[in-house]
Amino acid sequence: MGACLDSPHPGLHPDVETMSRDALAALQLDRLRATLLDAWTHVPWQRARLEAAGLTPGALRSLDDLQRLPFTLKTDLRDHYPFGLFARPVESLARVHASSGTTGRPTVVGYTAGDLGRWADLVARSMYCAGVRPGDLVHNAYGYGLFTGGLGAHDGATRLGCPVVPISGGGTERQVALIMDFGARVLCATPSYALAIAEVAEQQGVDLRRSRLAIGLFGAEPWSAAMRQEIEQRLGLTAVDIYGLSEIMGPGVACECGCRQGLHGWEDHFLFETVDPDTGAPVAEGEAGELVITTLAKEALPMLRYRTRDITRLAHGRCDCGRTHVRILRIAGRSDDMLIIRGVNVYPSQIEAVLVGRPGLAPHYQLVVTRHGRLDHLRVEVEALPGVPVEGFAALAADAMHHIKSLIGVTAEIAVQAPGCVPRSQGKALRVRDLRPKEGRT
Numbered sequence: 246m247g248a249c250l251d252s253p254h255p256g257l258h259p260d261v262e263t264m265s266r267d268a269l270a271a272l273q274l275d276r277l278r279a280t281l282l283d284a285w286t287h288v289p290w291q292r293a294r295l296e297a298a299g300l301t302p303g304a305l306r307s308l309d310d311l312q313r314l315p316f317t318l319k320t321d322l323r324d325h326y327p328f329g330l331f332a333r334p335v336e337s338l339a340r341v342h343a344s345s346g347t348t349g350r351p352t353v354v355g356y357t358a359g360d361l362g363r364w365a366d367l368v369a370r371s372m373y374c375a376g377v378r379p380g381d382l383v384h385n386a387y388g389y390g391l392f393t394g395g396l397g398a399h400d401g402a403t404r405l406g407c408p409v410v411p412i413s414g415g416g417t418e419r420q421v422a423l424i425m426d427f428g429a430r431v432l433c434a435t436p437s438y439a440l441a442i443a444e445v446a447e448q449q450g451v452d453l454r455r456s457r458l459a460i461g462l463f464g465a466e467p468w469s470a471a472m473r474q475e476i477e478q479r480l481g482l483t484a485v486d487i488y489g490l491s492e493i494m495g496p497g498v499a500c501e502c503g504c505r506q507g508l509h510g511w512e513d514h515f516l517f518e519t520v521d522p523d524t525g526a527p528v529a530e531g532e533a534g535e536l537v538i539t540t541l542a543k544e545a546l547p548m549l550r551y552r553t554r555d556i557t558r559l560a561h562g563r564c565d566c567g568r569t570h571v572r573i574l575r576i577a578g579r580s581d582d583m584l585i586i587r588g589v590n591v592y593p594s595q596i597e598a599v600l601v602g603r604p605g606l607a608p609h610y611q612l613v614v615t616r617h618g619r620l621d622h623l624r625v626e627v628e629a630l631p632g633v634p635v636e637g638f639a640a641l642a643a644d645a646m647h648h649i650k651s652l653i654g655v656t657a658e659i660a661v662q663a664p665g666c667v668p669r670s671q672g673k674a675l676r677v678r679d680l681r682p683k684e685g686r687t
């Protein structure tokens with residue numbers, strides 16, 4: 246059994262994480278029945294559509310019956326804005342979070358005090374799984390506020406017994422100074438912001454590799470293996486992938502352990518499925534599909550078969566660490582972010598994997614998609630490393646173009662730019678600027 250399960254903190258329950266599949270399935274069925282009953286009783290919209298599908302809470306005989314339940318979409322939450330899908334009256338809740346929503350209404354989610362407690366437990370479990378230990382100082386650069394990252398990581402670290410520096414995102418020079426002065430062992434941030442912190446440190450002549458940072462808990466946006474390597478090398482820490490989404494809870498739905506063979510999805514609290522994003526039919530075991538999640542212990546906002554839009558593969562079978570919970574492999578991207586360039590499907594993270602670490606290029610990029618006549622055009626804006634002469638940009642562009650064509654199969658225009666031209670993020674990076682007319686998008 247791996248070290249990440251040894252002598253756990255008294256608040257954690259390794260017996261749950263190493264449960265036999267049969268015991269886990271029995272627990273899941275009990276909790277699924279309770280969730281269905283709760284949704285049926287307290288959410289009129291859920292009841293109406295379950296009835297329309299000829300289902301009652303008693304209809305669940307086994308976990309296989311999950312597939313008979315209708316999906317829930319992000320638009321369902323928006324259509325019932327703000328609290329229409331809540332199973333508890335808003336005056337009984339402890340907190341509300343919301344996604345900013347680039348278009349239209351935000352997506353609003355709610356938590357009872359019990360939900361907040363279980364969320365903190367799962368983030369603490371995730372952090373422990375990643376190697377964080379009670380007493381480790383946690384520098385939390387996830388944004389505090391309506392975004393679930395800041396407060397979610399904060400409460401989990403507190404639950405684990407870790408002191409927290411609640412710095413939130415932004416003020417990057419100060420982040421660097423406090424990491425060095427306070428001696429944080431753990432950094433929580435989006436991967437793109439972690440890189441921005443590394444860059445500012447380098448500009449200030451500060452070597453973060455000499456800081457006490459040992460573990461980075463990075464998530465909230467897709468990131469490639471190449472980006473992981475880049476961050477580890479520049480920050481001198483072990484970069485761990487943590488996944489979550491506000492509609493289901495927030496950070497801590499799944500997290501990597503020391504084996505780094507996928508993120509353990511906490512199956513005592515959630516059911517995970519992968520489906521074909523076009524048809525909704527289950528995909529074969531191990532095949533890539535859209536992740537669908539059902540909550541098993543949420544009170545304020547029980548979710549039945551939520552379509553996350555995140556594309557991944559599930560790996561079943563015991564991990565080398567001893568945990569039995571399913572592993573969610575690195576998220577390739579969101580189906581919404583998938584570009585179809587002249588018939589070839591491309592995720593921004595595939596382009597990232599080619600660009601990051603390529604000689605002469607910095608790991609800062611944006612994809613710009615336009616339409617020329619009836620054809621889509623992909624322009625990759627990427628920075629040169631500081632010190633590369635402008636005369637060298639054309640050769641760097643030709644090299645990147647060649648590798649993108651041969652590895653991914655798309656023809657892209659590469660615009661190599663001077664350092665600092667691509668905007669830096671303080672949270673989730675904007676990777677794609679899609680300038681195509683809305684109605685014509687594929």
Ligand code: DLL
Pocket residue numbers: 344387392393394463464465466467468486487488489490491492495496497553555576578579
């Ligand atoms: O991003 C929750 C979170 C905060 C997770 C901090 C991890 C760390 P939302 O703002 O609702 O919640 O965005 C959720 O972000 O559906 C994915 O598309 C993406 N995402 C989250 N974690 C990862 C990850 C938070 N590790 C959406 N890898 C999700 C790839 C991720 N994408």
